[in-house]
Amino acid sequence: MLENFSISSIIAGSVVVFSLAILAYFGWKTLITSDLFQKGINLAQAKDYEGAEAAFRQVISLNSTNDVVRLFLGDVLNKQGEVEEAIALYREVISRSPKNPDAYLRLANVLIQQQQPEEAKTNLLQAKDLLQKQRQPEKAQKIANLLEQINAKS
Known part of the structure; x- marks a missing residue:
C-alpha cells in the first residue's frame, strides 16, 4: 500500500x-x-x-501562425520595393484568415500603387463588407468613399 x-x-x-x-x-x-x-x-x-x-x-x-506580423512584414517589404513578396504575404494572410479586413486593405493599397485598380476595387469591396459585418461602420464608410473616388477617376 x-x-x-x-x-x-x-x-x-x-x-x-x-x-x-x-x-x-x-x-x-x-x-x-x-x-x-x-x-x-x-x-x-x-x-x-x-x-x-x-x-x-x-x-x-x-x-x-501570427498573421498580424505577416501584415507588418508585407508593409516593410513594400517600403523596400519588394512588392511581389508583399503581395504574396497579404494574399497568404487572406487565404489563412479570410475575415481579416486589414489584409484586403493592404493588398488593395499595393494594387493601386501597381496600377491595378480593378483588382484593388475587388479587395476594397471585400474589406468594406467585412467591416460592415464586424460592426465597424465608420471604417466601412471611409472605404466606400475611397471606392467612389476611384470610380470617379475611371
Whole structure:
C-alpha cells in the first residue's frame, strides 16, 4: 500500500513539474516574440526597414501562425520595393484568415500603387463588407468613399 502511494506521488509530482516546465517555455517564447515584434515596430517607425524585416521574420519563425506580423512584414517589404513578396504575404494572410479586413486593405493599397485598380476595387469591396459585418461602420464608410473616388477617376 505504501509502495503504491510512493509511485503515485512520484507520478503526480512528475506531471506537475512537466506542466510547469511547459508553461515556463511558452511564457518565455511569448515574451521573446513580444519583444521582437515591438523591436520590429520600432525599427519600421525609424525607417530601418531591413532591421524591421529581420525582426518580423524572427517572430514568424517563433510563431508561424501570427498573421498580424505577416501584415507588418508585407508593409516593410513594400517600403523596400519588394512588392511581389508583399503581395504574396497579404494574399497568404487572406487565404489563412479570410475575415481579416486589414489584409484586403493592404493588398488593395499595393494594387493601386501597381496600377491595378480593378483588382484593388475587388479587395476594397471585400474589406468594406467585412467591416460592415464586424460592426465597424465608420471604417466601412471611409472605404466606400475611397471606392467612389476611384470610380470617379475611371
